[in-house]
Amino acid sequence: MSERKGTEMATNMTQVPLRQAKELEFTVVRADHSAKVALVVAVAALVFSASIPFWGNSSWMRDFVEIACYLIFAMMWNLMAGYGGMVSVGQQAFFGIGGYAMVILGNFAGVNPFVAIPLGALVAAIVAIPLSCVAFRLQGGYFAIGTWVISETFRLSFANVTAVGGGSGTTLTALHGIGKAAREGATYWIALACVVASITLVYVFLRSKRGLALLAVRDNEVAAESQGIPVRRMKLAVYTVSAFGAGLAGALYFVGNLRISPDAAFSVNWTAFAIFMVVIGGLGRVEGPIIGALLFWALNKFFSDFGSWYLIGLGAMAILATLFFKQGLWGYVQTHWGWRLFPIERRLVKLR
Amino acid sequence: MRALLSTHSLNSYYGDAQVLFGVDFELAQGELVAIIGANGAGKSTFLKALTGMVTAPNDAVQFKGRKIGGLPPSDIVRLGMALVPEGRRLFPSLTVEENLLMGSTAQRAGPWDLQRLYELFPILKDKRRVPATSLSGGQQQMVALGRALMSNPEVLLCDELSLGLAPIVIREIYKAMPSITAEGMTVVIVEQDVATAKQVSNRLYCLQEGRVSLQGNSSEISREEISQAYFGI
Amino acid sequence: MLDTLIQGALLGGLYTLFALSQSLMFGVMRLANTAQGDFVILAAFAAIWSIATLGLSAPIASLAVLPIALALGYGLQRYVLNRTLGRDPLPSLVVTFGMSIMVQNILLELFSADPRSIETSGLSTDALALSDTVSVGVFPLMILALAIAATGGLQWLFLHTAVGRSFRAVSDDREVAELMGLHAGKTYALATAIAFVLIALAGVMQAMRTTVSPTDGTLLLLFAFEAVIIGGLGSFWGTLAGAMILALAQQIGFRADPGWGIWLGHIVFLVVLVVRPQGLFPKTRE
Numbered sequence: 001m002s003e004r005k006g007t008e009m010a011t012n013m014t015q016v017p018l019r020q021a022k023e024l025e026f027t028v029v030r031a032d033h034s035a036k037v038a039l040v041v042a043v044a045a046l047v048f049s050a051s052i053p054f055w056g057n058s059s060w061m062r063d064f065v066e067i068a069c070y071l072i073f074a075m076m077w078n079l080m081a082g083y084g085g086m087v088s089v090g091q092q093a094f095f096g097i098g099g100y101a102m103v104i105l106g107n108f109a110g111v112n113p114f115v116a117i118p119l120g121a122l123v124a125a126i127v128a129i130p131l132s133c134v135a136f137r138l139q140g141g142y143f144a145i146g147t148w149v150i151s152e153t154f155r156l157s158f159a160n161v162t163a164v165g166g167g168s169g170t171t172l173t174a175l176h177g178i179g180k181a182a183r184e185g186a187t188y189w190i191a192l193a194c195v196v197a198s199i200t201l202v203y204v205f206l207r208s209k210r211g212l213a214l215l216a217v218r219d220n221e222v223a224a225e226s227q228g229i230p231v232r233r234m235k236l237a238v239y240t241v242s243a244f245g246a247g248l249a250g251a252l253y254f255v256g257n258l259r260i261s262p263d264a265a266f267s268v269n270w271t272a273f274a275i276f277m278v279v280i281g282g283l284g285r286v287e288g289p290i291i292g293a294l295l296f297w298a299l300n301k302f303f304s305d306f307g308s309w310y311l312i313g314l315g316a317m318a319i320l321a322t323l324f325f326k327q328g329l330w331g332y333v334q335t336h337w338g339w340r341l342f343p344i345e346r347r348l349v350k351l352r
Numbered sequence: 353m354r355a356l357l358s359t360h361s362l363n364s365y366y367g368d369a370q371v372l373f374g375v376d377f378e379l380a381q382g383e384l385v386a387i388i389g390a391n392g393a394g395k396s397t398f399l400k401a402l403t404g405m406v407t408a409p410n411d412a413v414q415f416k417g418r419k420i421g422g423l424p425p426s427d428i429v430r431l432g433m434a435l436v437p438e439g440r441r442l443f444p445s446l447t448v449e450e451n452l453l454m455g456s457t458a459q460r461a462g463p464w465d466l467q468r469l470y471e472l473f474p475i476l477k478d479k480r481r482v483p484a485t486s487l488s489g490g491q492q493q494m495v496a497l498g499r500a501l502m503s504n505p506e507v508l509l510c511d512e513l514s515l516g517l518a519p520i521v522i523r524e525i526y527k528a529m530p531s532i533t534a535e536g537m538t539v540v541i542v543e544q545d546v547a548t549a550k551q552v553s554n555r556l557y558c559l560q561e562g563r564v565s566l567q568g569n570s571s572e573i574s575r576e577e578i579s580q581a582y583f584g585i
Numbered sequence: 586m587l588d589t590l591i592q593g594a595l596l597g598g599l600y601t602l603f604a605l606s607q608s609l610m611f612g613v614m615r616l617a618n619t620a621q622g623d624f625v626i627l628a629a630f631a632a633i634w635s636i637a638t639l640g641l642s643a644p645i646a647s648l649a650v651l652p653i654a655l656a657l658g659y660g661l662q663r664y665v666l667n668r669t670l671g672r673d674p675l676p677s678l679v680v681t682f683g684m685s686i687m688v689q690n691i692l693l694e695l696f697s698a699d700p701r702s703i704e705t706s707g708l709s710t711d712a713l714a715l716s717d718t719v720s721v722g723v724f725p726l727m728i729l730a731l732a733i734a735a736t737g738g739l740q741w742l743f744l745h746t747a748v749g750r751s752f753r754a755v756s757d758d759r760e761v762a763e764l765m766g767l768h769a770g771k772t773y774a775l776a777t778a779i780a781f782v783l784i785a786l787a788g789v790m791q792a793m794r795t796t797v798s799p800t801d802g803t804l805l806l807l808f809a810f811e812a813v814i815i816g817g818l819g820s821f822w823g824t825l826a827g828a829m830i831l832a833l834a835q836q837i838g839f840r841a842d843p844g845w846g847i848w849l850g851h852i853v854f855l856v857v858l859v860v861r862p863q864g865l866f867p868k869t870r871e
Contacts, residue, residue: 081675087674087675087678089619089678089682133859134855134858134859137858137859137862138814138858138862140615140617140674141611141615141616141617141619141674141677141678142611142617142810142814143674144617144619144674144678145617145619145806145807145810146810146814146858148807149807149810149811149851149854149855150855152807152851153848153851153852153855156844156845156847156848156851157848159844160842160844160845160848268803272682272686275679275682279679308690308691308693308694309690309694311686311687311690312686312687312690312691312694314686315682315683315684315685315686315687315690316683316687318679318680318682318683319665319679319680319683319684319687322669322675322676322679322680322683323665323668323669323676323680326676403764405760405764424763425760425763425764426763426764426765426766426767426768429764429765429766430766434764435764437761437764441758441761443753443754443757443758443761443762444757445753445754445756445757446750446753446754446757450750450753453747453750454750454751454754454762454765454767455765457751457765457766457767458765458766459766499765503765503766
């Protein structure tokens with residue numbers, strides 16, 4: 001929603017001889033019609049969603065909380081991979097850390113679990129900082145597997161600590177006093193708030209100068225470094241923010257689920273599903289994870305009863321999408337119809 | 353006489369940026385043609401377009417009467433055109449001899465083999481079991497040149513043989529040229545060193561910002577003409 | 586303590602077989618094959634199925650899987666994985682990850698989650714007495730011998746054959762290798778074909794040594810990867826050493842407490858990664 005007019009002397013265009021240089025008016029455009037429509041729709045949807053606990057079905061709310069967790073996790077994975085160029089198969093480490101931190105704070109420190117959600121996220125982000133020293137030793141495909149090993153180490157560690165129930169996990173007892181309706185309502189609103197906050201955070205970040213710098217890092221680290229962009233710090237920032245988001249999703253999930261175990265908290269399926277959502281929806285685009293999450297939820301709803309066949313289908317879809325639809329669904333839409341809901345790219349548009 | 357190698361209105365791009373603009377080029381069998389020009393003029397891109405490293409339209413490049421634009425490099429070398437790449441680009445994991453042997457992957461028949469190469473460049477025989485990238489710049493250039501010769505090409509393209517080398521080393525390398533062309537090998541050299549280019553070649557082309565700005569017999573072109581063509585003045 | 590060392594070395598032999606394919610594929614084409622462990626299990630189940638359904642004997646079934654694996658590896662690389670190679674690690678990761686999920690779940694559908702194995706009529710329990718107190722199983726010793734042979738074989742292939750030369754060249758500089766007349770896609774496919782033979786071998790050995798179930802693949806991948814990193818990229822003997830060290834760490838952890846065995850292996854891997862990221866025995870490259 002910002003426009004900047006600039007005038008350029010066309011002298012540096014090789015095809016235009018010097019003596020014919022004209023002033024050409026260019027406009028740098030971010031948003032267009034579809035984005036403005038989308039904003040209105042989004043605000044309306046938000047108001048509508050916030051009212052659901054008063055009249056809605058409690059299973060919808062539980063579904064929503066679950067899909068919110070998937071979405072937040074996927075958005076954070078997307079931030080790291082699509083924008084930071086760091087493909088990780090170990091983000092579930094922070095999902096689990098956030099979850100366990102919330103449970104521990106709730107059960108042992110008497111903190112209100114709803115308050116413990118952002119605290120759990122914070123713990124995950126703090127843990128991410130020293131972990132980055134280990135993870136960043138590796139690049140590319142091996143960075144991915146390395147982060148997986150780190151996640152597995154956490155899983156095994158928690159599975160061996162009896163104080164949090166060891167391998168079979170433990171229950172969140174701190175919410176026992178609250179009635180079901182109130183608990184589900186509160187969880188739902190917090191989930192809604194987390195989703196809005198995550199989307200806003202990612203969007204604002206990517207529009208900023210830092211976001212531009214991030215894209216530069218993704219495209220070519222060495223070139224970015226030579227331009228004065230602090231590559232290492234940027235990658236650490238993305239890694240930490242992504243960990244925060246993953247921890248947020250984890251803490252939120254287990255407030256909704258009430259029961260945590262190492263296998264559930266640190267399951268690689270979280271990342272597998274995030275990859276699926278992002279690849280199908282569109283890597284590197286803000287809308288992509290949202291589209292992917294909705295599609296994933298729909299597929300989940302109708303086909304997850306098919307168990308293994310459902311997963312085989314998901315796997316096949318992800319492979320086909322990677323091989324033949326590199327831009328994902330949303331990328332395809334963007335290229336063919338020019339839709340943009342979250343304007344981030346600045347496009348040069350010639351006016352006359 | 354039909355040209356052995358020719359290009360017709362060749363346009364080349366790096367992504368969206370156009371680098372070559374309608375380049376016409378002809379090479380007759382047995383010639384040694386030089387291509388000169390400033391940095392960024394498109395000389396290397398031209399050689400890459402010839403060898404398929406940069407895609408060219410099918411009819412823009414003809415070799416031995418056949419349209420080769422768009423063919424992959426591995427096909428083109430089998431047809432008999434080899435490139436000594438800019439910056440040498442030897443294989444660091446391979447020894448000198450192994451680098452040379454890689455050149456014979458195309459398995460073309462001809463006079464060049466390891467023994468003959470070692471006669472041309474004796475120092476390489478001494479160092480044949482040594483990792484190729486541990487050699488000096490000039491020696492590495494010999495390896496790169498030898499590697500291309502091992503494919504027994506009909507046309508040898510040399511991209512900046514003199515790059516980064518001291519004048520005495522450059523002379524050493526170019527001393528080998530007569531042995532290479534003695535049996536009818538056709539050679540194209542891309543050179544920053546204008547004096548050497550003019551001296552060793554029959555004809556030369558000058559590229560300026562992707563266009564041919566001058567062409568003619570090397571002995572007949574004057575220094576001023578070259579300066580003008582080089583800088584586009 | 587000696588017993589732990591011996592057990593570690595023997596297990597290390599098996600891990601070497603897992604890790605060599607990972608080392609080979611990554612070395613030649615920078616591809617991290619996250620489905621590798623699952624293909625190991627797939628090979629094991631293929632052998633198990635052919636014994637149960639076709640009535641083949643264990644040795645015949647084990648040998649029969651190998652050429653099939655060769656063809657599968659070649660085809661997979663040539664027609665699917667080659668399209669994912671490039672600067673961006675994501676496409677190859679997603680595709681191999683997707684294959685991993687598919688293989689695991691197809692096996693679950695076909696064979697259920699029950700663990701199976703290949704019966705070897707006593708071979709797996711025969712033991713050689715080294716001294717009064719120490720004896721080593723014949724079978725694990727066989728695996729170790731096989732691992733050493735495979736490592737030596739790969740090393741020889743890479744250093745002394747034209748095929749190995751082309752592997753090293755295409756890994757160094759794909760573009761110039763193609764300029765020499767090499768067809769990079771076919772070269773990659775050949776490397777993966779060889780890697781898959783090793784994968785099949787590892788699968789069959791694993792099924793004879795212990796039981797396998799469809800979801801075992803993940804751990805095997807992690808072990809292979811850890812062995813490669815600990816040992817150092819670019820050297821097959823390094824991979825063998827890495828596998829030994831990993832197996833030893835696991836054995837030591839296991840002795841302390843069964844729950845900490847694999848955990849200690851992870852920890853050793855992480856420590857090596859921090860302290861000596863290039864691995865313990867790297868071939869200097871790049």
